[in-house]
Amino acid sequence: MASPSKDATDLNPRTTHYEFLGPPGALAITIGVPAMTYMLYYGCSEETGGCPPPIDVDIILNSLSTVDFWKGLWDTQAFLAYLAWYAFTVVAWFILPGDWIVGTEIRNGQRKKYKINAFSTMLLALGLTAGTLYREGPQPFTFIYEHWVGLVTASIAMSVFQGLLVYALSFRKGALLALGGNSGNPIYDFYIGRELNPSIGSFDLKSFNELRPGLILWMLIDIGMVCEQAVRRGGFNKVTDSMWLVLAFQSWYVVDALYNEPAIFTTMDITTDGFGFMLAVGDLAWVPFVYSLQARYLVFNQVELGPIYTAIIIAVNLAGYYIFRVANGEKNDFRNGRNPKNLQYMTTERGTKLLTSGWWGRSRHPNYMGDLLMAFAWSLPTGFKTPITYFYVIYFAVLLMHRERRDDEACLKKYGKDWTKYKKLVPWRIIPYVY
Template structure:
C-alpha cells in the first residue's frame, strides 16, 4: 500500500489520470489550429478552435492505418541485429530488433518515390487535423487494449508503479511493463517508429506545401526540417540506447506513453514547420549560421554525453570510459563523476534544450507559438529529472548523496 500511495503522486495521481487524457488531445488540436491561423496567437479569445468539418477526412484513417501497417511490417523484417534489454525481475532478458534506422531509410525512400511519381505530399498540411483526430482515437483504443491485456499476464510482467489498484491511474500510467503480442513488443515499437518517423514525414509534407505556395522552401523551413531530421535519424541510429531508458526499463505502457509516442511527438513537434507554412520568416545567412552553431553545440553535448553513459553501462572497462572517476554503490554498479556526467547530472538534457531552442529560432520573435516546444520541453525535462532523482535516491542511497555533492548542478551549470 505504501508503494501505491507513492505512485499516486506521479503526474498528479488520480486527478492527473483524469485531466491529462482530456486536456492533452484538446491541446494538440488547439495548437495545430493556432499554428495556421493568421494571428497565430496563443492568447486569442475565443481561441482558434478548428471547425467540425476540418476535423474529419476519409483519407486520414486510411493513411494512418497504412502508415502503422508499413512500420509493423518493417519492424518484423529480418534487418539489423537483435539486442537484449536489461535484466527483468524474473532474471530474463527480452530481445529487440535494432532496425529502426533501416525503417526510416525505407520510409523516406518510399516518400521520395511517391513525390517523384507526383504524389501531392503537401496535402498533409490540410490533412493534419484529421490525422491528429484519428491518431488520438487510435491512442485511446490501444490504451484500452493494453489495460485489458495486462490482466492476462503474471505479476512479474507488471510495471513497478502501474499496479496500484486505481483503475484510472493504472490505465493512464501503464499497468504492464513490456506488453507483447508473441515477439512483437508494442511499447518498443511505438517508442521510436510510427510517431518519430511520422514527425519527419509531416515536416517534409509541410516543406512541400511551402514550395506549392511560394515556389521554393525558405531557409527557415530548411533549417527546421534539417535539424529535426538529424534528431530523428540520430535516435534511430542509436536505437539500442533506448533499451536502458526510463521509458523502457521502468514505466508501464499505458495512455501516457501511447499518446506521447503516437500523437504528441508528430503533431506538436512539427509546430515550427506548420507555423512557417502560414507565417514565412526572412532569415539572414549570418542568423542561420548562428542557429546552426547553436544546434551543433547542443547536438554535440547530447550525443557525446549519451554515448559516454551508454558505453559505461555496457562495458565500464572500455578504453573510452575506463579512466573516468566513479563512485561505488551498494548495488554493485558505479556512478560516473567525471566526463560529461561530472559537469552536470543530466548533460543530455542540456544538449536537448539547446537543440530545442535552435529549432524555434528560425521562426523569429513575432509569435510565442514556435517557442511552445522549447517551453514545454524545459518543463518536461525538469519534471523527468525530478523523477530520475527520486529513483536514483531510492536505488543508490548514500552513494547518490555523495554524487550530488560532487556534481551539484542538475541541468544548467551554475544555474540549476
C-alpha cells in the first residue's frame, strides 16, 4: 500500500519535460493521426482510382470544401457495427474465464491485477467467424471493405470519446497520474494520457484496449479482405497467394501477441505511459485500419507471387519472428529470475541486472529488429509498384527509433553512470553494426 506520508503532490508531481515537441506537437498528432488514417485510404483505394490515384490539387480542394464529402465520412451502419464489435469484446472480457496476474509495482506501492483472456476472446471471435463463413459464405464479410471509411470514422469517434472520458475522470480524488501526463496543459495531457491506469472496478481500460478491440479486429479485417477477393475471383480456392501470405503473417503476429498476453504488463505502455488519446487512437483506429493496408491493396491489385518469391518472403518473416520471440523469451526469463542459457549480465548500483550477451548483447533492442523484419515481410507480397504499401515499415521504424530514444533517456535517469557503462558493452541500439 502507499505510504501514509505521501500526499497527492508527492505521488503526482507536475510534469516538467514535454515529448512530441510539447502542446503544439501533441495537437498536430491529435489531428494528424486521424487525418493520415483517412489519407492512406483515399491515397490508396479502388474508389479514388489507384495507389496513389491521379493527383489534381484543385479537385482535392474542391472535394474538401463540400459538405457532401464530410457527410460521406459518416456511416450509421458502420458505426453500429463497430459499437457491436467493441461491446462484444467487453462482454467477452467479463464472461470468459481467465487467470488473474499481478502487474509490476507502481509508485504508490500497489500492484494491479489483470485478467488474462485475450486469446480466448480471439478464439470466440474466430469461431463465430468460421460459423458464419460455413453457413453464409464470404459475402457477409465484404461489409468491411464496402464500409471502410465509416468504420474508420467509428473507431476514431470511440478514441475521442475515451480520450475525453479518461481525461475528465483523471481529476477525481485519488487518481494516480502518469509522470509524463500531468503538465497542466489540457491539449498535451489529453493526448499523452493524464491518468496512469484508468479503470472501472477491476476492468483496466488501457490493457484491455491494448490487445482486444483493435488487434483482433485487425485479423478480422484481413479475413474480410480475403472474402472480398474470394467473391470477386469466384471462391476461396482462387484467392491469390499474396493475400494468403499477408493473412497468415499478420494473423500469426496477432495470435502470438494474444497468446503471450502477460508479456505486455512489463512494457512501457502499461508501466509508464498514461492512457489518453494517443494510446486510444493507436489501439482502436491506427492498428486495425492502417496495419491492414496491404490486405486491402491486394483486393484491387491482385498479385500472384509464385513459389520462389513466396518462399523468400516466408524466410524473411520467419527470421524476424525468430529474433523477436527468442529475444523476448530471453528477457522474460531473466526478469523472472531464470537464466537457462547462462547469459552474461552486469549488475548496477541499484541492484538491477542488465543482460550483456545473447540477443541482448547484440543490441539494446533486438526485439525491435525482429519486429522490423516481420513488418518488411508483410509488405513484400504487394510487390514494388507503389511505395504506399511500405508505409507501415517506414512508420514502424520511426516509431521504434523514437521509443528506443525514450527508453534510453529513462534508463539514463534510472541508472546514471551504470547506463553509460552498459552502452559501451552493448553499443548498438537496434540493428547490430547498422544502428
